[in-house]
Amino acid sequence: MAVRVATAKLAAAVANEGAIGIIAGTGLSPQGLQEEIRKARKLTSGYIGVNILFAATQFAELVKAAMIEKIDFIVSGAGFSRDVFTWGKEFNVPVFSMASSARVGKLAEKMGASAIIVEGKEAGGHLGTDRSIFDILPEVVDAVNIPVIAAGGIMDGCDIAKALDYGASGVQMATRFVASEECEASDKFKELYLSSSPEDSVLIDSPVGLPGRAIRNHLTESLLEHKKLPIKECKGCLKHCSRTFCIFDALEKAVDGDVENGLVFSGEYFHRIKEILPVKKIIEQLVEEYEMCRRNEKPCGC
Numbered sequence: 001m002a003v004r005v006a007t008a009k010l011a012a013a014v015a016n017e018g019a020i021g022i023i024a025g026t027g028l029s030p031q032g033l034q035e036e037i038r039k040a041r042k043l044t045s046g047y048i049g050v051n052i053l054f055a056a057t058q059f060a061e062l063v064k065a066a067m068i069e070k071i072d073f074i075v076s077g078a079g080f081s082r083d084v085f086t087w088g089k090e091f092n093v094p095v096f097s098m099a100s101s102a103r104v105g106k107l108a109e110k111m112g113a114s115a116i117i118v119e120g121k122e123a124g125g126h127l128g129t130d131r132s133i134f135d136i137l138p139e140v141v142d143a144v145n146i147p148v149i150a151a152g153g154i155m156d157g158c159d160i161a162k163a164l165d166y167g168a169s170g171v172q173m174a175t176r177f178v179a180s181e182e183c184e185a186s187d188k189f190k191e192l193y194l195s196s197s198p199e200d201s202v203l204i205d206s207p208v209g210l211p212g213r214a215i216r217n218h219l220t221e222s223l224l225e226h227k228k229l230p231i232k233e234c235k236g237c238l239k240h241c242s243r244t245f246c247i248f249d250a251l252e253k254a255v256d257g258d259v260e261n262g263l264v265f266s267g268e269y270f271h272r273i274k275e276i277l278p279v280k281k282i283i284e285q286l287v288e289e290y291e292m293c294r295r296n297e298k299p300c301g302c
């Protein structure tokens, strides 16, 4: 979760519970990313990956920086190049590709992906589809022979059980872990998740050229009125940018606490989160709900 929402602290806390932590590399400098990886390594001996948006100008430098640090795996989202798989082979680092269709999943497998993370329209941030995860997931599972991980709207143990029943080998969760004590986004960012209503989940046109799911605020209202917002200083962070607003600046503002003028990315089901908890507690709850669901006790009313 970029920019700086998923840091070493959150990723390590997740890895310490036997799950897999992912640091957001997009928006960091290559050196900043290496420092973040070293910090995570000090906090955990569990698995840590790095997610980098292909659309980022520094994609190659960030991927190589993470590989030099012997990261356990790379996740490449919003497009991918052949190069990332070549570097993966060179450094012996598995590459997981984000995909929102069987076609892209198959292509990623052919190019050398070790796993596919299938993301549905329920996800936060940049979206590659308007279809639900549970519509796309079986299609991708049928199309590829590598592990498929389900992402988008997985909020509790029952959702995990359902994703596994649909053929997933695992799930990727983002939104639930924003509302954790270890997430280093500002308290205001997390509180907006708890105080907003279901209808406050909106789609904006990201300068990356994809829709982005966020929580309604002053910024999204201006963008939905098709306003172009002044860009103070362009850092050239994207390979292609529509320049309707500065997404880097907007994501930084939000993570630092200006949740009216910043861009608060969030999955569609943020409203199902009732409290901010330590990661350990969140994972214990997920396991308990999953087990109850399997025993047919249905804790979440699914």
Ligand SMILES: Cc1cc2nc3c(=O)[nH]c(=O)nc-3n(C[C@H](O)[C@H](O)[C@H](O)COP(=O)(O)O)c2cc1C
Pocket: 001, 002, 003, 005, 024, 026, 051, 052, 053, 076, 077, 078, 098, 119, 122, 123, 124, 125, 126, 151, 152, 153, 154, 172, 173, 174, 175, 176, 178, 264, 265, 266, 267, 268, 269
């Ligand atoms: C605040 C936030 C930032 C995100 N940033 C990224 C990102 O930098 N790269 C990426 O591939 N996905 C990003 N995502 C998408 C998540 O990685 C994840 O696949 C998706 O949100 C899963 O759905 P969920 O949030 O309902 O669990 C982000 C999501 C959120 C909520």
